[in-house]
Amino acid sequence: MTWALGTVLATAGLFSGYAHAATxxxxxxxxxxxxxxxxxxxxxxxxxxxxxxxxxxxxxxxxxxxxxxxxxxxxxxxxxxxxxxxxxxxxxxxxxxxxxxxxxxxxxxxxxxxxxxxxxxxxxxxxxxxGINSFAYNTDKVKGNIGSVQAMWDPRFKGRLAMRDDSAFAVNLAALATGQDINNPPDMGKIKAKLLDLKPQVRMFWSSEDEWLKGMAAGNFDIGAIWAGAAARATKRYKLPVKFVIPDEGAIAWxxxxxxxxxxxxxxxxxxxxxxxxxxxxxxxxxxxxxxxxxxxxxxxxxxxxxxxxxxxxxxxDVQKRLRFVHPVPDARRAQYVELWEQIKTDFAK
CATH class of the missing domain: 3.40.190.10 (Periplasmic binding protein-like II)
Structure with missing residues (x-):
């Protein structure tokens, strides 16, 4: 879900005191x-x-x-x-x-x-x-079916993964991959280690759906973390060879x-x-x-x-029983996720 440069109609304060028309x-x-x-x-x-x-x-x-x-x-x-x-x-x-x-x-x-x-x-x-937060892959470049979230760590995708630059998204995926509760993972050490293991995999970080779509269209990566709706738009609106994966381990739902x-x-x-x-x-x-x-x-x-x-x-x-809905995260835990993710990215940059 995102927007191109220039599409934002208002910055903070623009509509202050704005009088709406009745219709x-x-x-x-x-x-x-x-x-x-x-x-x-x-x-x-x-x-x-x-x-x-x-x-x-x-x-x-x-x-x-x-x-x-x-x-x-x-x-x-x-x-x-x-x-x-x-x-x-x-x-x-x-x-x-x-x-x-x-x-x-x-x-x-x-x-x-x-x-x-x-x-x-x-x-x-x-x-x-x-919808579901998971990943999708380019079916022109990746043959066969993928069913596990562990595919993001598969050595065959070394340097070919697009990861969303979002701390909660990353922690949720790592919790799923390590068999933990996505809303309250008890072992953050395992979460950190699992995310650090993504270092050789990551080709790019993305923040907007637009970036993901353009990167997939250009062949910059073969597999990428994404939500189901964006994958649907990739195939229907942009005719990209994309297949979305609902992991066997569970589906992070929002x-x-x-x-x-x-x-x-x-x-x-x-x-x-x-x-x-x-x-x-x-x-x-x-x-x-x-x-x-x-x-x-x-x-x-x-x-x-x-x-x-x-x-x-x-x-x-089958899908309904695999859904794991995200719930509100306390500010203290959210701050912990952000700090952890910044540490991971700092390590990746070395």
Whole structure:
């Protein structure tokens, strides 16, 4: 999920004091992640008369900063389940009435009732899409099927691995590879040793989906850590020979939600947009034409073509039982992950 240079519409403070038009809402999200698809904006405006303007962030911290420093600027914000609690605790989120979002009725109960999104008996973020963090490989260069996360450490991929430059992502993968709880790995020494073993493998670090896609297209690497939605876009939108791996050891899963900032000037219109983002008509076109994560709305997934990956693979009992959802990480542990990752990269640079 990322954005090219020049796509960010606003920097911190730009929308301070901005007076919304009555028929316009503003959405804060990653670039190129569903809410800014041209077909979707046109479809929603035709149905409701509401114009949608997107603004973007490049990290969870930037998202939190924009919300805090631009009161009234945003009506909808996309937040990962592991971050919702931290934003809620700052008082930046509005309580959501589920009845204002009819498509919530067919959202998977486990996601609708997630303790990562509900606090004190109230809903503060609507489950939108979920996916898996793993890796994918170039099928033109790598023959045969790969099923294990250990493939990232396979000597045959020496100097041919693209690794995401993200501490939590790296720790999660290493925890999976060492058989530990991804949310609370008890042996960080094993995590560090496993990541250090990646040194001969890594060809490049990447921070944005755009970097990963361009690197794969250029043949700069053969295997790379990535999320399922990006791999889907690689094949559908960019026609790249990419196959995504759901590891035998388990699947690191995440859930992205949509919330309404407490300072939204148009919460009713925001609820209409969230409901549209959960609709069958939006999701089927998004996934079929462009490539998407898996909708939290079971009815939308069931409406996909019979051979759709997000229906016949991601929704199977075999995959479902392997899901290991990430949960909120305490600030102290997050700081530990960041420090560890910086040490790893320093060693790699030697």
């Amino acid at each position: 316009q809402i503003r959405v804060l999200n990653w670039h190129g992640y569903g809410t800014d698809e041209k077909f979707a904006l046109e479809m929603f405006e035709k149905q409701t008369g509401i114009e949608v303007v997107n603004d973007y962030y490049s990290s969870d911290q930037e998202m939190r900063t924009k919300l805090a420093t631009n009161p009234g600027a945003y009506d909808v914000v996309v937040i990962g389940n592991q971050t919702v609690l931290a934003v809620y605790q700052t008082g930046l989120l509005k309580k959501i009435d589920p009845s204002s979002i009819p498509n919530m009725a067919t959202v998977q109960p486990s996601m609708r009732n997630s303790p990562d999104l509900n606090f004190n008996g109230n809903l503060y973020a609507v489950p939108w899409v979920w 859930l992205d939600a949509m919330a309404i900032p407490n300072t939204s000037q148009h919460p009713a219109d925001a609820a209409k947009f969230i409901n549209f983002m959960l609709s069958k008509e939006f999701y089927v076109k998004w996934d079929t034409d462009i490539g998407a994560a898996v909708s939290a709305n079971r009815a939308a997934v069931d409406a996909l073509p019979a051979d759709a990956f997000n229906r016949v693979v991601m929704g199977t009992p």
